[in-house]
Amino acid sequence: MKHFCRSLPTRPGPRLLRLTSESSSKSTILHAARPSPVFTVPHHHRPFTMSADVLAPQEVVYSTNSDRPPMPSDVATGEHTAQKTDAYLDTKLLAPGYGADQVLEKCRKRAHEAGIPEIAVSPQQGQLLSILAKSVGASKILEIGTLWGYSTVFLARSLPKHGQIDTLEIDPLHAKISNQTFIDADLYPFPKIHIGKAVDTLKGLSPPGEAEGLKDAGYDFVFIDADKGNIPEYFQQALRLSRKGALIFIDNAIRGGRITSEYRSNTHEDANIAGLRKFYDWAEKDNGKTVLLSGTQTVGAKHWDGFVLATKL
Numbered sequence: 001m002k003h004f005c006r007s008l009p010t011r012p013g014p015r016l017l018r019l020t021s022e023s024s025s026k027s028t029i030l031h032a033a034r035p036s037p038v039f040t041v042p043h044h045h046r047p048f049t050m051s052a053d054v055l056a057p058q059e060v061v062y063s064t065n066s067d068r069p070p071m072p073s074d075v076a077t078g079e080h081t082a083q084k085t086d087a088y089l090d091t092k093l094l095a096p097g098y099g100a101d102q103v104l105e106k107c108r109k110r111a112h113e114a115g116i117p118e119i120a121v122s123p124q125q126g127q128l129l130s131i132l133a134k135s136v137g138a139s140k141i142l143e144i145g146t147l148w149g150y151s152t153v154f155l156a157r158s159l160p161k162h163g164q165i166d167t168l169e170i171d172p173l174h175a176k177i178s179n180q181t182f183i184d185a186d187l188y189p190f191p192k193i194h195i196g197k198a199v200d201t202l203k204g205l206s207p208p209g210e211a212e213g214l215k216d217a218g219y220d221f222v223f224i225d226a227d228k229g230n231i232p233e234y235f236q237q238a239l240r241l242s243r244k245g246a247l248i249f250i251d252n253a254i255r256g257g258r259i260t261s262e263y264r265s266n267t268h269e270d271a272n273i274a275g276l277r278k279f280y281d282w283a284e285k286d287n288g289k290t291v292l293l294s295g296t297q298t299v300g301a302k303h304w305d306g307f308v309l310a311t312k313l
Contacts, residue, residue, distance in 0.1 A: 082300040089124060098130055099123030107181040111148035114177050120147050122301035126154040129223060133158035136247055138220035140208045143167040144198050144234050145226030149178030155223060156187045164208055165191045168198045198226055202237035218243030225251040228272035231279045239312060246312045254297050254306035
């Protein structure tokens with residue numbers, strides 16, 4: 001079988017040579033001795049034949065100093081799983097007053113008994129929100145999607161005493177349970193819940209400080225964790241309401257990889273995918289002019305999902 005080869009970018013360590021089949025997109029990485037030169041052969045016109053006694057066809061062989069295990073399963077048993085890793089990290093990293101606050105577990109139980117879906121961020125993700133908000137010195141935060149107030153607590157506890165946090169929730173029951181969460185968590189500043197459709201509420205908001213003529217008017221941090229079908233509108237409103245340099249966090253932006261496929265039925269999840277793909281299409285056209293974005297995939301408590309982080313330029 002004909003093969004074509006090309007060199008990989010080199011770093012200290014074993015030399016690697018990638019062989020790509022003419023009839024397949026799969027690649028095989030071979031080890032070359034450390035002293036060996038790096039061969040660069042234009043893959044579009046120089047043939048390279050590999051005999052079977054050198055290396056049998058296989059998927060990918062990684063060098064011993066860069067072994068990469070497969071993505072962990074959330075349900076598989078074994079020594080290394082995403083669930084076990086989450087538990088380990090929780091014992092090591094969750095802090096009092098944040099992810100290790102037992103008051104929040106009492107609030108979680110109350111939300112469950114009220115029938116609120118168990119779709120809040122994980123404790124680790126909650127602490128990530130706190131870290132990000134603190135890192136930009138946020139004093140004004142906007143949250144789209146309150147649920148029962150779990151993520152709101154992490155955001156509110158990241159604010160200075162003179163801070164402001166507005167959170168949007170469509171369901172009056174969720175808002176009622178959230179207020180109880182805020183009271184139990186003894187939050188100050190106390191979050192203000194805006195009840196109603198987020199799209200409508202956002203249109204009625206003005207950047208904080210604009211009326212006072214402040215130079216840095218606008219929210220410093222925006223957390224978007226609501227229905228994904230309206231993500232394009234939520235994001236555009238977040239840009240309008242935030243200051244230059246603000247961070248915008250979009251949760252659940254990977255959807256188990258389903259964002260890579262176009263769905264055409266009428267299910268709720270298809271609407272989520274369509275909304276996210278429309279947002280990603282906008283980001284592609286914006287091409288870094290308005291915002292700088294990064295998408296991160298995650299595993300573990302939230303299964304295979306992830307988030308998009310943006311900063312307003």
